[in-house]
Amino acid sequence: MPDLLTGRVLQFTAGVYRIHTPGGTFDCSLRGRAKRDAGERVAVGDLVTFETLEDGSCRITEVLPRHSRLARHSLAKRREQVLAANVDQVAAVFSLSRPDPDVRLLDRLLAVAELHQLPAVIIMNKTDLADGNSVPLEYMAYAEIGYAVLPTCAKTGAGLAELRSLLDDRITVFTGPSGVGKSSILNAMMPDLELRVGAVGERSGKGKHTTSAGLLIPLPGGGYLVDTPGIQYFELTGVDPADLAHAFREFRPLVELCRFADCRHRAEPGCAVMEAVADGRVAEHRHVSYLALLEAAEEARGYGG
Ligand SMILES: Nc1nc2c(ncn2[C@@H]2O[C@H](COP(=O)(O)OP(=O)(O)OP(=O)(O)O)[C@@H](O)[C@H]2O)c(=O)[nH]1
Ligand SMILES: [Mg+2]
Numbered sequence: 001m002p003d004l005l006t007g008r009v010l011q012f013t014a015g016v017y018r019i020h021t022p023g024g025t026f027d028c029s030l031r032g033r034a035k036r037d038a039g040e041r042v043a044v045g046d047l048v049t050f051e052t053l054e055d056g057s058c059r060i061t062e063v064l065p066r067h068s069r070l071a072r073h074s075l076a077k078r079r080e081q082v083l084a085a086n087v088d089q090v091a092a093v094f095s096l097s098r099p100d101p102d103v104r105l106l107d108r109l110l111a112v113a114e115l116h117q118l119p120a121v122i123i124m125n126k127t128d129l130a131d132g133n134s135v136p137l138e139y140m141a142y143a144e145i146g147y148a149v150l151p152t153c154a155k156t157g158a159g160l161a162e163l164r165s166l167l168d169d170r171i172t173v174f175t176g177p178s179g180v181g182k183s184s185i186l187n188a189m190m191p192d193l194e195l196r197v198g199a200v201g202e203r204s205g206k207g208k209h210t211t212s213a214g215l216l217i218p219l220p221g222g223g224y225l226v227d228t229p230g231i232q233y234f235e236l237t238g239v240d241p242a243d244l245a246h247a248f249r250e251f252r253p254l255v256e257l258c259r260f261a262d263c264r265h266r267a268e269p270g271c272a273v274m275e276a277v278a279d280g281r282v283a284e285h286r287h288v289s290y291l292a293l294l295e296a297a298e299e300a301r302g303y304g305g
């Protein structure tokens with residue numbers, strides 16, 4: 001009887017699945033019954049059982065049930081591509097300055113997380129660049145609507161212990177625009193990781209990745225980072241425009257109060273979201289982000305103007 005082991009799928013390249021276990025990594029194939037059951041739908045982050053054969057090769061025998069997944073929806077192909085399985089949270093990394101926070105992008109990342117029912121934490125790096133106590137107002141609004149906002153500084157190490165414990169034992173999508181300090185944070189937090197951190201970066205989206213679904217990086221604390229091939233992965237093109245308001249968490253209790261059940265919260269009379277924007281209960285910049293995503297979602301569905 002061959003040994004049966006359990007491990008986590010780190011990567012898939014040219015028919016080979018790299019599996020991480022406490023005892024090391026194994027390169028496995030997917031054949032027989034497991035292949036018929038799972039097809040090519042095994043994703044990074046999946047927990048699998050596999051057997052090691054006498055000739056030294058390894059073979060996945062079963063894919064264990066997923067508790068979550070991060071997927072990209074293709075309207076054209078009418079199917080979804082699972083980018084990573086069993087994701088626990090999204091960490092959206094931005095910097096106080098150089099580059100200035102891109103609020104539209106942040107709102108898009110948060111919306112993707114919400115639609116996948118994944119908790120999101122906002123990492124605000126480069127706190128050393130703050131003058132006085134100038135935390136951007138936009139970020140304050142995120143804490144008010146229930147997002148964890150963690151200030152960090154890769155230069156001084158501030159906030160990195162907290163971030164590290166947040167990543168322990170969890171699968172985290174660690175993402176954000178180029179230049180905000182993602183690699184610097186990871187290197188400062190986990191120097192042993194240095195070689196592997198090179199894979200985390202927007203530039204790697206061009207050509208360097210052998211897989212379109214990204215890869216998983218094991219962390220010393222037992223967690224994993226999902227290295228996606230770039231921020232462009234977090235698009236909302238597959239979303240039903242009618243569902244979009246639910247991706248803005250502070251809109252949720254309001255949408256039921258709109259006069260029209262099919263309100264798009266754009267210019268309709270009796271819109272509770274618009275009323276909340278008008279009297280300051282909802283931040284205007286969040287509504288602007290919503291409208292931009294709504295337009296894109298409608299365009300993708302061919303609604304026109
Ligand atoms: N002042 C200051 N600079 C920082 C901090 N963290 C990173 N930097 C600088 O910001 C620049 C970009 O840092 P990276 O770690 O390469 O950023 P990244 O997010 O990994 O960027 P990509 O790999 O392109 O996605 C570098 O010059 C860093 O030295 C910080 O906390 N404070
Ligand atoms: Mg980087």
Ligand SMILES: [Zn+2]
Pocket residue numbers: 255258259263264265266268270271272273274
């Ligand atoms: Zn409305």
